[in-house]
Every structure is written in C-alpha cells, then in structure tokens.
Amino acid sequence: MNHQRFFFRATGLALAFSASAALPAWAAGEPGAPGTVIAQASTTDMTDGEVRKVNKEGGTLTLKHGDIKNLDMPGMTMVFAVKDKAMLDKVKAGDKIKFKAINDAGKFTVTEVQVVQVVQ
Ligand SMILES: [Cu+2]
Numbered sequence: 001m002n003h004q005r006f007f008f009r010a011t012g013l014a015l016a017f018s019a020s021a022a023l024p025a026w027a028a029g030e031p032g033a034p035g036t037v038i039a040q041a042s043t044t045d046m047t048d049g050e051v052r053k054v055n056k057e058g059g060t061l062t063l064k065h066g067d068i069k070n071l072d073m074p075g076m077t078m079v080f081a082v083k084d085k086a087m088l089d090k091v092k093a094g095d096k097i098k099f100k101a102i103n104d105a106g107k108f109t110v111t112e113v114q115v116v117q118v119v120q
Contacts, residue, residue, distance in 0.1 A: 045069055046098035046114065051091045052077060059085050061110055063099070071103055079107045094119030 012110075053062035064077040080101060082088060087110065092095060096117035101110050 011103065039083050046100055048116075049097050049099050051093050051095045051097060053093055054091060056085065056088050059088070061091070063097075063098075063110075066099075066102055071101060071108070074103075078108070081107050083109055083111045087113050091115060092119070 004066055006056070047065055049063040049065040051061065052064055054071070061080045061082055062077065063080055064075075065073075066075045067073065071076045081104070091113060095115050096119075098116055099110050100112040101108055103109075
C-alpha cells in the first residue's frame, strides 16, 4: 500500500514536472521566438516565395515569401540562412520558388528549394 501511494505521488510529480517544463515552449506562442519549436511534423508543405537576393559569400537568401505554416509566419520579405550553400547556385534574384524552411535554434533556415519559374 505504501509502495503504491509512493508510486502515485512520484508519477504525479513527474507528470506535473514534465507538463510545466513542456509548457513554456508551447505557451510562449511568439512566432519565431528563439528556441520555440513549432510543429516540425508539418514541414512537408512547401511555401511560395520569390528570390530577392542571393548572397553566396554570406550563405543567405533574401526571399519574399507567403505564409509559412510550419513556422506560424505571415508573408514578408526576409533573409534566410540556407542548409546547404549549393542551393544558392540553383536560384537567382527574380526566380519564383517553392521552399521549405525551419527554425534552427532561432535561425530561419531554408532546407529545400524548388524553382517554379526562372526569370530571364
Ligand atoms: Cu518571414
């Protein structure tokens, strides 16, 4: 009996602890807050974008993008890091693309790019 009661108390504490430990990440809810992991499972969706600038030295891509559902981000123009600098050779300013982006420890990073329409 004592063992059972201890078990329940310990389990209850563990649950309470993990619940409160998990809460800030979900409850903070600020889109793009550093360290916030938002539904990485839904990264299968590609986002529409248009290349504004390619910075091969800095390894960044400036994109005008539509809503990024997995990052809970509305459309805007912003700078992304890229997962692989070779991606920067596939695109140039003006290209219409579809892309996937993640929040990599607070750094928005493009992980995949598909050119939809190449500008002449
Ligand atoms: Cu953005």
